[in-house]
Every structure is written in C-alpha cells, then in structure tokens.
Amino acid sequence: MISDKIVEALNKQLNRELYSAYLYLAMASWFDSRNLKGFAHWMKVQAREEVEHAMKFYEYINDRGGRVVLEDIKAVQIEWKSVTEVFEYALEHERNVTRYIHELFNLARSEGDRATEVFLHWFINEQVEEEKTFSEILQILKYAGETPQIVLILDRQLAERK
Ligand SMILES: [Fe+2]
Numbered sequence: 001m002i003s004d005k006i007v008e009a010l011n012k013q014l015n016r017e018l019y020s021a022y023l024y025l026a027m028a029s030w031f032d033s034r035n036l037k038g039f040a041h042w043m044k045v046q047a048r049e050e051v052e053h054a055m056k057f058y059e060y061i062n063d064r065g066g067r068v069v070l071e072d073i074k075a076v077q078i079e080w081k082s083v084t085e086v087f088e089y090a091l092e093h094e095r096n097v098t099r100y101i102h103e104l105f106n107l108a109r110s111e112g113d114r115a116t117e118v119f120l121h122w123f124i125n126e127q128v129e130e131e132k133t134f135s136e137i138l139q140i141l142k143y144a145g146e147t148p149q150i151v152l153i154l155d156r157q158l159a160e161r162k
C-alpha cells in the first residue's frame with residue numbers, strides 16, 4: 001500500500017509538472033509574439049514534454065492504487081525583458097523542480113517506499129538533462145552577447161527540435 005502522505009506529495013509534483021508546461025507555453029507565446037518561431041517551437045516541445053512528465057505521475061499514482069487529484073494551476077509569469085532573461089528564468093525554474101524531486105525522493109526514503117524511490121530515478125536523471133539543456137543555451141547567449149545575429153542563429157537551430 002502507498003501512504004496518503006506519498007500520494008499527496010506525488011499529486012503536488014504532478015501539479016508542478018503541469019505548471020511547468022504552462023510556463024513554457026507562456027514562453028512560447030512570448031517568442032511567437034516576437035516572431036521568433038524557432039524559439040517558440042522549442043518551447044512548445046518543452047511544454048509537451050512537461051505534460052508527459054505529469055502523465056508519468058498520473059499513471060504511477062493510479063498503478064499504486066492512489067487517487068489523482070487535479071488542483072488549480074497557478075498563473076505563470078508572461079513577460080520577460082529579453083531572450084536571455086527567459087532562459088535565466090527557465091533555468092532557475094528547473095533548479096527548483098530538481099529540489100522538489102529530491103525532496104520527494106527523501107520523503108519516499110523516509111517512508112520506506114522503495115517503489116517510489118525507483119520511480120523517481122527517471123526524474124532525477126531527467127533533471128540533470130533539463131538543467132544542462134537550459135544552461136547550454138543560456139551560456140551561448142551570455143558568451144556571445146544577445147545580438148540580433150546570435151538570436152537569429154539560435155532561432156534557426158532551435159526550430160530543429162523534435
Ligand atoms: Fe518536468
């Protein structure tokens with residue numbers, strides 16, 4: 001049996017994954033409104049991945065006999081001053097998500113819930129990837145400076161994301 005405490009914590013994380021999707025969709029919209037279609041596309045793919053993360057929690061809660069409870073999704077920030085600021089914000093967000101996943105893992109450990117620990121391994125690895133991806137783009141923007149040329153080169157590159 002899965003404990004109520006773990007189910008509640010998993011549901012909270014499911015909500016945060018949907019919040020992430022909402023945030024990246026807001027970023028896609030920010031880019032679309034500036035006609036940066038490559039960046040917008042990249043953020044839409046990112047938003048879709050976050051919905052997939054939420055669904056992993058959904059299925060896992062059900063598999064363990066828990067009940068999925070969908071709460072309100074908080075409104076997200078919708079304005080940023082620059083492309084660099086968007087990626088700084090996103091990286092900071094992913095770092096917070098990593099912290100939440102680690103807290104969830106510690107809770108599973110303290111509750112002796114080994115199945116949940118194993119389930120969370122995938123997310124622990126995924127967060128390493130997430131932080132890496134965002135910080136790589138951010139590093140290019142910072143290294144080269146946010147010139148129109150760099151933004152357009154990146155826009156073309158990011159359009160390729162599958
Ligand atoms: Fe996620």
Ligand SMILES: [Fe+2]
Nearest residue numbers: 020050094130
């Ligand atoms: Fe993420």
